[in-house]
Amino acid sequence: MSVRVRFAPSPTGNLHIGGARTALFNYLFARHHGGTFVLRIEDTDTARSKKEYEDNILQSLKWLKMDWDEFYRQSERMSIYKEHLEKLKRDGKVYKCFCTKAELEEKRRKCDLMKKPYKYDGKCSRLTEEELKQLETEGREHVIRYRIEPGTTVINDLVRGAITFDNRELDDFVLTRSDGVPTYNFCVVIDDALMDITHIIRGEDHISNTPRQLQLYKALGFKEPLFAHIPLIIGADKTKMSKRDGGVAVTDYSGGGYLPEATINFLALLGCSYGSDEQVYSLEELTEKFSVAHINKSPAVFDMNKLEWLNGSYIRQKSDKELAELVKPYLAAKNMAPDEEKLITVIKLEKERLKKLGDIVENAGFFFTDNIEYDKEAYEKFFKNAEPLKLLGEFEHELRHITFDKASLETFTRGFVEKKGLKLKDIVHPVRLALTGKLVSAGLFEVMETLGKNTVLYRLNLPK
RNA sequence: GUCCCCUUAGACUAUUGGUUAGGUCACCACCCUUUCAAGGUGGUAGGACGGGUUCGACUCCCGUAGGGGACGCCA
Incomplete structure (x- = not known):
């Protein structure tokens, strides 16, 4: 059977940079194997899901040039989930839970106080038939919970090997909310199974969900997919990426002057290697070289320095x-x-x-406006002194007769300083300041040529 | 707190029992040079710790420490 993978974001926020990396690994895996890349919007949280976030996710993926082959929305598949819930009901794998949110809150609080881990205590699984009937006739709100089977559950993870859980650690989790809308753990399993997903590549924050999902696979008679839990991206402080780390949404990067090629390349390098010392890879090369066997186990720090270096490298290309x-x-x-x-x-x-x-504005804005802002310190140094000012005046005067191409300008300028017994830098710095407002710029003679004679003469006169 | 996972330089990684532990970013120096970049050359810097196993451990096992993740009617 051919490879089928999926990226399953929930539209409760803009596409996170870590989510983009998960999408990328799935994408690379699918394309590498000539398989199918499914995009599935997990919008069962009706309170938090928003269309604008879905739009952001789609737009971000497109910007990164990751195209998908199939598209689904969980909100459009409700009847499918309902069907499977009925099966679980028939098989007695689930039960109604009438505990209110307030009650659960209280239980959680108590556990916290006693420093014990919270786990739903299964109270409603022990309801007598009479109690159950009573609550039902009262029309009390309820959720449906899955009854965890005893034993142990093993995840055979492609990245980490076997991960074993004692099912006693698991509690009876909620399958459908009180309004009847199914929850994540329920929908993923059904969708992944029905969509014939062969490999689930997702963040390691999902490891603890996996044993629950595995129980569902079994209960519903589905074939288990293969799992690959990839390490998370963390910030410079080694905790979850936050705004402090310089941008958490893909759109922060697309809007911040980063190229999609650089962003993809950088993300691909986090927590994964490609069998050579090369650092710069196109999407095509990544696709060719990607392998889950090369995915690391430990979280990777998002290093803005390297991203910027890569971005500069792609800009130069x-x-x-x-x-x-x-x-x-x-x-x-x-x-x-x-x-x-x-x-x-x-x-x-x-x-x-x-x-x-965006650096173009800071670096080269002076080419496009006569509104020059002088670097403060440099201004004090050069334009508050009679010497350099006088020099500038003489330079400007002689410059009027010079042809404005960089070669002539350089020849002239070198002759000018030689005549004065000065060094080239003695004239270059004040002139650069007068023309650009800054102490750093591209080569001065090229700048002069580009600015043109009129502008140069005009700006050389300004500091007087 | 409980469970799960992880641990090669400041950061990302190579190494799959035998290497002078390799590469990249960052950093430093030098070269180029009118400044800054880019480019070139060189350099500083690493197997968390403690026990085993083995002729030999970065590599395998155990423990400790540190870090991360999960613990929702979120996904």
Whole structure:
């Protein structure tokens, strides 16, 4: 049978970067084996699920260029779950639980006080027939719970090997809520089985759910899939990724000037290796080299440094034209709309200096506005002194007669400082400051050429 | 607290009982150089700890410590 995997996010928030990685591993596994990648929206939590989040998830996956073959929504499959619930009822595997939320809360609180682990005590599983009838005729709200079988449950995990649970650790979990809507643990099993999912690749935060689900597979007579629980991504503080770590949603990265290629490449490197020392891989290469055997067991720290390095590396690989398009929105946000030709010229100069697309504004904004903001310290140093100011004036004066291409400009400037008995840097720094407002930029003569004579002369006069 | 999982440098990883423990990011130095980048060269830095098993352990086993995850009418 061919490989079928799924990514099953719940639309209760934007697509998390860790979720994207889970999706990626599933995607790579499916494509590697020529199998099927199913996207299933797990929206059974009607209170928290929102369409906008589903949209965000879909949009994020598309941005990362992960395409799916089949699409489902659990909210559209209610009758299927109901059917299987009936079977469990007939087989006496489930029971009605009339405990109220307040009661359960109280039980939990007591356990907490006694420092004992909370587990549903199974009170309603021991209801006499009379008590049950009584509660039913009263029309009391109830949930359906699954009656855990005694014994042990073993997960044969592709990443971790055998994981054994004593079923006494498990409690009778809820299959359907009081409003009749089935819960996660119930729906996943039915869907994964009915959708013929062969391999379940998901975060290790699901390990503790797995023994419950395994019981359901058995109770419903389904064939068990293979499991691969992948390590989580953690933040620099070694706990769950949080906003402090610089972005938790995929859209934080797409909007933050990261390229999808870099993001994918980076995520693929977390907790997995690809059989060589190479670090830069395209989606195609990842697909070819991916193997669950190469997935690590320990959580991986999200290292922003490496992401930025990769992003810069992918930016440098882009054609000038592509990059120009990518960078436009960031300029537009600052009301900069340069013409194509100039943009391309600037891109050529700035390309290898960009870590994120948005850096274009900080690095090269001066090309597109005469509104120069001088670096404060540098301003004090160069423009509050008579010496450099005088030099700047003389330089500007002689510059009027020079052809504005970088070679001529360099020849001229070198001659200029030589004549004065100065070093090249003595003129370069104040001129750069006058033209760009900063102490760092692309090569000065290229900057001058790109800015053009009028602008250069104009800006050289400003500090006076 | 209980259960489950994990442990090679600051970070990501290679190593599947015999290696001078390899690569990448970050960091440092040097080269290039008008600055910054990019690029090049070199460098600092690692098997958590304690016991076994073995001729030989990073690698296998046990314990300790540390870390992570789960403990919902969330997924």
